[in-house]
Amino acid sequence: MRYLGCAYYPEYWGMNRLREDIRLMLDAGINTVRMGEFAWCRLEPEEGVYNFDWLHESIAAFGASGINVVICTPTAAPPAWLTSVYPETLAVRADGRRLTHGARRHYCFTSPEYRRHCGRMAAKLAVELAGYGNIIAWQIDNELGPNEDGALCHCEGCQARFQGWLQKRYGSLTELNRKWGTGFWSMDYSDWRQIRLTDARAWAAPSRKLDAKRFAAEMIADFAIEQASSIREYCPGIPVSTNCDGTIFGMTDYFQLFDRLDAPFLDLYFDLYTMDVSAMVKHVYRSLGSGRGFWVTETGAGALDHGRPPHPDQFKAWMWSSYAHGADAYLVFRWRTCLSGQEQDLQGILEHSGHAGHRYQAVKNSFIELRDLRAELGELPPPCAKAAIVHDYQTMWGYEASVVGNDLQYLPNMSFLHKALYKKNVLTDIVSPNADLSRYRLVILPSLMMIGADFANRLHAFVESGGVVMAQGQIGLRDLQDNYLINRGPDHLQDLLGVYLNGGMYLHSQVAPDEAIYLHPPRKRDVEIKLQGMMGSRPVNGTAAVWVGDLEFISGEVLLRFSEDTYQGQPAVVLKKTGRGAAVYAAAARLDENLLDALVEYVLSMAGIRFLAGLPIYVEVIRRGGVTFIINHRDEEIRYPIDACQSLIAGVAENGTAVLKPYGVCLLRDNPNT
Amino acid sequence: MRYLGCAYYPEYWGMNRLREDIRLMLDAGINTVRMGEFAWCRLEPEEGVYNFDWLHESIAAFGASGINVVICTPTAAPPAWLTSVYPETLAVRADGRRLTHGARRHYCFTSPEYRRHCGRMAAKLAVELAGYGNIIAWQIDNELGPNEDGALCHCEGCQARFQGWLQKRYGSLTELNRKWGTGFWSMDYSDWRQIRLTDARAWAAPSRKLDAKRFAAEMIADFAIEQASSIREYCPGIPVSTNCDGTIFGMTDYFQLFDRLDAPFLDLYFDLYTMDVSAMVKHVYRSLGSGRGFWVTETGAGALDHGRPPHPDQFKAWMWSSYAHGADAYLVFRWRTCLSGQEQDLQGILEHSGHAGHRYQAVKNSFIELRDLRAELGELPPPCAKAAIVHDYQTMWGYEASVVGNDLQYLPNMSFLHKALYKKNVLTDIVSPNADLSRYRLVILPSLMMIGADFANRLHAFVESGGVVMAQGQIGLRDLQDNYLINRGPDHLQDLLGVYLNGGMYLHSQVAPDEAIYLHPPRKRDVEIKLQGMMGSRPVNGTAAVWVGDLEFISGEVLLRFSEDTYQGQPAVVLKKTGRGAAVYAAAARLDENLLDALVEYVLSMAGIRFLAGLPIYVEVIRRGGVTFIINHRDEEIRYPIDACQSLIAGVAENGTAVLKPYGVCLLRDNPNT
């Protein structure tokens, strides 16, 4: 990991502590700071009146001390003078009220006026700072996404731009009406102006909601790319990216966004997640980097405003985990806890008082340990996953846009799949349908309801040449407008999976508690359907939930069948071999944990992927280059047998067994010639 | 049951499948389709430009195949051009925001402009289609009621019409102020324009909220009747009605509405209810029909977007249950699952793909079985109930309008009462206070807080002539404005029940969780009060909840007394004989299940109504004409002894015992001369 550091806000603290801060930083092994984020009102206190002195002075001082700098554009928080003079730059809520100054993310992404100011500021920064050799990267804005309402702007400008976007997408209203399927509920449109952005809670048609999501994602991405262009013009060769938070799948299509930017920047606050979900987040960013690596641009040094205070050694475990997963940078949010503002309780490395306490010590111990091992470790290649889960934003937004399907729990289902692999320490990429599949031995499709012909062809080729596909849930049943296909599914994959999918059923109840007023006793809300059969020579049974498919067997082998209700006796899990590979399909969006574990072991074995059974879930074992990282994420000592062909390079061992104290870490290097 | 069928949407699917669909329909025993609902934009794509070709072609083709047609007016979903050109037809939310195109039910019920268009469309349809012999009924709009906010329109037009409605009702502000009791909190009105429709959440006075509910109900009913008049003018003799959903008691007074329409149409989705609540819904509609029968205009063929997928034989059990309860028609919503739109997951009989799968098979099996038995069954008279529960919309809305009483759970309490009868297979009508009581032996009054003199007189006469009245909870304490009477209760019933009701107490807590912030430990929210005594010779005890009355005994017999708190030692359940009958009154809105069972058995015995004790609750036994229907609603085999004077006409018997497999049905006919 090349870059260790933190965010630094001289515009907030003033310049007096700069020298002392740099001394403490150097002492703690910090070599990188991130600056400028949120500084607009201190960079341009009045329109056209700039003050870059503090920024110049800081960058120069850091440069003189060998500290790298990441510069952020300050556009996540426009200054009050800007939104006062140009109120059209403020976002409008779905209920028509305009947001006001006083927090952040309150601007309209599509406002031409706001984009003009942002472009101007980005260019100004780039021009001013182009000369500094210690600027190693640029960050656009901060955690691009919805405002405090969880929504994007609904101003009349956005409405008109949405209508224009639809016009470009569909050409004519006739075509839009046809594609959206407006013939039910008399929804045909006869004028583009009749089509408005949807409110999250409105009972709008799925097609409209899905297109509104696509529009929003494009506007966000375009907003970022506009700024990136300005910076790239004046500072060529320096990576430009934007930091996104751990909500891995939200309003923006990260695959599209980071395709147009450089190494993906990740804000990862571990204590928001269990370790398996945190690993899943890192898998996404490693996959987004596709060889370029990824940066942890924000992480916590202590307790956030959330949950349990960390154990003194927990920061180190988290840091090594990110390193093992392929991170190139590890930057703590923020050097010092702010005295004021909405984030006054988000703990920095230093206390409010500037006191270097527990968190400084934890960071320092970790950074110094990593720095001291850097020479020995060298430049490790990214870790190499043999399994991949395919994630598709179109499908995810489609579920969200559906009236019933929003209940499908696409992300929880995916994370259960991931957890089954994580428990066995199988490193897994999370990739788009466009990814090169040839790198993998196992490719998993979680409820991908929209399957394109090209993707299907590549899956066929993948299996032909020996790969294993495992598909689950609603596969290939809908078109790109979120509408069901008129042909039965799985679209383009009937041959590969050996089945027809005639339809299916959502099992999860949607009844809100207050609708149940005279339904007594309260109805069971989560429905499970039994299934049973053989997995290889092993009899298995369990339950399916959330959604089950109406399967018609064509060819291959039926592994499990449903054993109750409508589909009783029908195939539930099937196997079909093609070429040198095979495909397994489970016609359920969710399987119970034991059954899913069995299924995952079955396909891993089929794919020839080695896995570690028997380790507790809180122990991560990750290989990067020839180094194996063993990380203990619990407040209990654990032991891990060292392979004869490995040598300990960090951590403690007794009689050939690594001994990991609570939150302890152990690094093993493959012996040469083994 | 004469009409078996489904909804059909050629305007959505086009005409290509019509022949094939008719073939499949005939094969499945379908003899009726419902059409036109939601088709406005395809009937009149531009103002004044009509396209009825598809409708003519469909009706003719159905006619040629011997299939009946129900035509629906498409007014539940105005086309986009209409609401664009006439925005005043769109409803306005309580917060002042106008709804927009893109769902349904977004129109203003009182808008003169919208009513003009609806009247025009209804008349146009009636004129166009008057000639077809296979049109057997008309349906107005669809599930009349609130928009997506759960409220009606709050536009300035509605406000003014509400003010005019009040002016007509009360004559003068002086009278309104007096009747509403505006003297507390300084609420006297001095100008009609000061009185506005209430927001559901506003802390408005009960009288104002109740009148707003009455106004809304009238506007909805008038809206329906306006269309009905147009149709009746051009298509005399054909039944005209409207379909309402299973929310039996909502914003509309069904007794008033269906009094002005023909046989009531019911949309009944079984899997939304337990079977006892589903039976209660059917009781309401049978009672609404009062001899005209009722139609199930919508029902599900499979899983909705809710709950558990049905067992393959469950559709048949549901169908027979509706038949036994007196339904004349049984129409599935819808022939084929739509590909698009908000209801794309509401499963039709066919799959999205048109595939005739599980649901087609279940429907076909059921319809064919019924068709094959039709000759044998003949035209059965409606089933005949000896018990009735009196439901009063004024009381129900009164509770809803009350600040405290909205907690009374009028409907749950009524459904507990009904359940006690249902468990014993006692068929029960649910009727308005205006119903003819002489048909019954037992009449139940559940918390009817407004008792009119005429109703009281008829109750007296009913008891005099041998009937049994069972009253429960808050009886005769309020006037028609939801205000307490200045005289103590039970209004007009003091003599019949033998008590004074000096007042009472709500026991159910209203404290919202977030108000409880410094109340530790959390307060018990549901309060129960003990009571005990004798029921006949049987000692009983139990608990009362929700509301208890402050009873002063006048004459008769005290059965139970309260045994704790304020009312300890006071009468709780009393018996008073009058003429050849008797009245039992329980001064509690809810009794625990065991006590209520005992009380219901006690009054059933007194009324001489036969009941079946000992059957599980999931077995329905209903007599219609000389036929007894036994229906098993659970996934377990059950046995039912056949009476010597009955013969099996459908189902399986062994040694004089009917054997009902899971979801099995058995029909027994009374032997002649028995």
Place this chain on the structure above:
Amino acid sequence: MRYLGCAYYPEYWGMNRLREDIRLMLDAGINTVRMGEFAWCRLEPEEGVYNFDWLHESIAAFGASGINVVICTPTAAPPAWLTSVYPETLAVRADGRRLTHGARRHYCFTSPEYRRHCGRMAAKLAVELAGYGNIIAWQIDNELGPNEDGALCHCEGCQARFQGWLQKRYGSLTELNRKWGTGFWSMDYSDWRQIRLTDARAWAAPSRKLDAKRFAAEMIADFAIEQASSIREYCPGIPVSTNCDGTIFGMTDYFQLFDRLDAPFLDLYFDLYTMDVSAMVKHVYRSLGSGRGFWVTETGAGALDHGRPPHPDQFKAWMWSSYAHGADAYLVFRWRTCLSGQEQDLQGILEHSGHAGHRYQAVKNSFIELRDLRAELGELPPPCAKAAIVHDYQTMWGYEASVVGNDLQYLPNMSFLHKALYKKNVLTDIVSPNADLSRYRLVILPSLMMIGADFANRLHAFVESGGVVMAQGQIGLRDLQDNYLINRGPDHLQDLLGVYLNGGMYLHSQVAPDEAIYLHPPRKRDVEIKLQGMMGSRPVNGTAAVWVGDLEFISGEVLLRFSEDTYQGQPAVVLKKTGRGAAVYAAAARLDENLLDALVEYVLSMAGIRFLAGLPIYVEVIRRGGVTFIINHRDEEIRYPIDACQSLIAGVAENGTAVLKPYGVCLLRDNPNT
């Protein structure tokens, strides 16, 4: 207790019952009625047209019967004509919608127009009624506070007045920006008009939210004082106050408000609280009275719309408890239950019908008993507390304004502290930081994050001269703008407590359930940290929650240390002796109940305050003058040994032991010369 009575609304009921009501009142020992509240529309039915006849007649009749009168200004509910003609008097919701007529508290506190009308009405009332000798007090408005949205007005007038208020407070925007710490998230203000009142849900900066709270509190207080001035001008010498509800700490600073008014008026509905919280409320009002006593202006006679109906003797227990705590008046809300309106189910002394039933009997029994003992009891001095809890509105609002700190549960924590004292029957004042501490032996500081220099000096002096201070939680860490101090804490108290507070951690999770969507398993939301050590010679251990401090020990003695996570091994509870006294500090906002009990016993012993251990929590023992009141608040008989030097003056005793039946009361008088 001098004044026993109820609220009376002749404007609602008319004058016909006046004689009969007075007869019943006198019979029940009532000597005081409260009138005029909410009567505006009946006092001034049209602008400038007055009708005071009913009020004159009532006051005169009461006077003739020896009944005192409290007159209320009717400003809590403006008449419809007023808000119609002057719509700017209506409050505006945070979302911009203006409230409408039809409930109460819907006016704008700052509206010059509304204040003009209120001043006019108050003056008119004072002038009209100045001559009556039986008017003993005036009440301003009713339960001053937020409207139905739980917020104050957000109209443009309020916005401008808030901006003006800030201008006066900070002088310049530069100073405001500095004090508010606007440098993070680019929040610098460049125009006063950019600063708006915050919506409760808006993610505004803590400083802005805190100042908005201060502004609101001032506007409310000013509103009350304006009316008080009018009344004092025309009716000098009569106490003027306002009644506040039991939400002891809400939007108004009661210390400031009642400093400008006379004896504090309390609306206390017991069944909203457990008895310990109810005692806490009375402590607050007794402390607000600081020698002037306090009045219970509203209390319930039966069930409210909440919870459990009372036991027949419960009213008496509640009354004696208020008397023992120092109340001078005890007025029931209201004479008779209203027939109509939002409060139609709030039970008065009489039933709706005017019937004198259970509640009349309970009130009469209690009032007569008290009246009969009055001569014997004489004028008892207020009860005298040796312990005090310091409450600070600035701190409370500061927590509420914080993004994370709003989770701190300041009030629950305080009530847990109070409960530990209450369980031991230690009477406790609840006072502002400005209170004279010399009266106490023990002063408790609950999470007071803002510590002023003057207050700190007085605490030092208090300890020097032998007092004991017990401090808990976040002490002296923030400035008056809710921002953290740049110096470590505890501000001004480092020497007294013997520690540095380097910072701390919130433990309570803020994650809303729906944010947790793909976090499985659900994260533990309440975190507890272990601590252990010695309290005197007693080994103790337990858990801390909500917030823990990062303590650095300077001098004194460490009693307990944290034993896990970040702060493991660090001091958690410390003791420091100074002069003749001592200070104990626990670095946790909440301790588990056992540990807190141990700590409170430890400091009570150190302070030499006698306490009663071993009594159940539902038994109150309070000394007022030489009389000891023992009150049983449960439905079980209890026994209490009578001290040899006391004599029974009310209640039942057997062999020197008082026997208290359910809800029984016993009064003991100290024998002379003991």
